[in-house]
Amino acid sequence: MAEGVAIDASELPFVRDIDERFQSFQIGMSHLTGGDTWVSYDTMEQEDITRDYAGDLSAVREPRDPTDLGNSRLRNLAEELGPFYVRYGGTTSNSVYFQDDDKPRLEEIPEGFERLLTRDAWRKAIDFAQAVDAKIVTGFTVSSGVRDKAGVWTPVHAQAWLDFTKAAGGEIYAAEMFNEPNMAAYDDMLETYGPADFVKDFAVYGAFMERAAPDLKLVGPGDVDVGLPGPRPNVPDAETYFSSLPKPIFDIVSYHYYGALSERCAPPESGRGVSVDDALSEEWLARQEQPLRDRMALRDRYAPGAPIWNTETGAAACGGPQWQPSFIDSFRYLDTNARLAKIGLDAIFTHALISGSNGVIDEKTFMPNANYWAALMWRRLMGTRILDAGPVQPGLHLYAHCQRGVPGGVTLLAINLQDQAERVKVDSPADLYALTAPEQLSRTVLLNGTPLELGMGDTVPQTLPVRQPSGEVPLAPTSINFIALPQADNPACRS
Known part of the structure; x- marks a missing residue:
């Protein structure tokens, strides 16, 4: 010994102090709308798991039905983690069409959108949040379906969504306009979307929210950082989302972070992936520090005093590694919480509350994965004063x-x-x-x-x-x- x-x-x-809801979670918008998600490792051939799919993600995606957020087991487990923020977000939120009526679900999604969110599904999302003491964080549609002829974002879709949320007795506490604007190739209009486009849209977004929902917190830029070696020439630098004119005003500074790509998108030994042999290494556990320090420097320069949220994070992008549901990932989970809270993070949104490889709760069985117990112990024992x-x-x-x-x-x-x-x-x-x-x-x-x-x-x-x-x-x-x-x-x- x-x-x-x-x-x-x-x-x-x-x-320092942290937010009472520091430990928070994402439920992907696709859980509300249905749609494609990361294919289960159980359905992949072993030789395919280590293939490099980074150029063709359709090969590692599969259909998903909407999730039953009324499930009693799910609610029991989630309630024990409250209070927290629940982020209904992810890629799907960028192109979702809100069907603002109580008619049967549309058979065809309108042009310019990729997913459909019904009033009933959003009611259930509001009800779930209220049942487990969670405040809602989300993002609004930014695809071509909500843009004018000049390609500028318009609030017509967001207004209907906000109006219905209020009518249903709910509240959106905070919202990112855009999920990961630095990786914005969601339809033809956004293939060349850059920081100059983002700040122009955000100016419209901010002015609209000031009128329509003045208490809603504006969160951004919500760009993603994947801890991969080497430069990424097609990905804008994070600072350009703060410094481009007109400068955006963020109530809360946000970013997303993943330490690597999962086996679905890159072999574990490729340099872009992560092997289970590295899961307890000091380098892997410390990899998350610098992205936060970088955002703290940007916050201090452009949004002094604003909280910093990591609004989406997990072991690896592309749905998480095979071993994330197991105990070995709980070391990363808890070390990440504690390390980043001490450095300066105010809230962290684990991707996801429910999911296959990366959920703290398994989305098919609603049984706890190993990280659920880690999250439970954090919630019961770790206060907000560090x-x-x-x-x-x-x-x-x-x-x-x-x-x-x-x-x-x-x-x-x-x-x-x-x-x-x-x-x-x-x-x-x-x-x-x-x-x-x-x-x-x-x-x-x-x-x-x-x-x-x-x-x-x-x-x-x-x-x-x-x-x-x-x-x-x-x-x-x-x-x-x-x-x-x-x-x-x-x-x-x-x-």
Whole structure:
């Protein structure tokens, strides 16, 4: 066993506050409309999984029916993660047609649009959000169907959508005008869409929202950064979305981030993908830092004081790697939350709440994937006040927040990436919540050695700790540990 790290939780200094809804989630707009989605690995031949499909994504897409957001199991699981923001977004939102009537669903989608959203589907989306204490974040249609003869965005479609949302008793808290404008080739009109076009559209969008929905937060630019090596000559620099004239005014600065491409789009060893052998590497876990720091610099220059949201993120673009539903990805999930919160992120939207390879909840069975249990423990134990537990050390990452709901209490998140046991020395009694798995690629997660499972009626179980006296808290090899210190009496955590 290693010598261990000593933590005096009563003296940990305050760093910053984060949004109460910091841990948030996306439900892709295609879950509301139906449409194509990433093909399941279960239906792919093994030799096809490592083929490079980056130039022809249609080969790795398959049809999806709309999702039943009224499912009781789904709602039980989601409610336990609330409150959060739910983003109904993604590529589909850029070209969706809102059918603003209660007639039968149109058999043909109008020209200039690619997907159809009915009033009934949007009502159900509003109802789901209200049921699980989620505030709605979305994006509006930007395809050729809402543009005038000069190609400029018009609000006629957005007005109908906003009006119906209000009439249905819902509210859109915040919206990005455009999902990933730096990768905007959705129809012929947008093949050459660039920052100059974006800011011109955003000026119209901002003026419209000031009149139609003055309380709605304008979020942007929502550009995507994929952590791939080498330059990408056809992708505009992020700063051009802030500096082009007329300069956009963002209430919330947003970006999307993926560390690599999944096996659907690039072989894991290609340099553009990521191998399961790298899932616990320091380089992989740290890869997300610089994109946030870059956006913080842009925020400070162009939108001082605005919050920063990562409104779409996951292990890898193209629907996530094969191993994302398993325990090995929970190290990335929780390290990402804690690392970026400490640096300066105000909210993070995991893609997705429900999905196949990358959902915290499986979209076909609505059963928890491994990251659901990671998200649940974060929600139950990590408060919104961040403390400084010191810099990240290779092999053992320590983070600290005020303990949720316990005045003066502190929760340590101790991520042991090593194949040997570790220990943390503390000065007061500790409640240990140790997450491990039978094997790293298992979807089964053990809490203090006992499998986490849904109870009768799909109820989410209690999460009970093992009490440790003051002194040393053991950390199992390759484990994730929440160490609650309710008697820490940290001054920053008393209120």
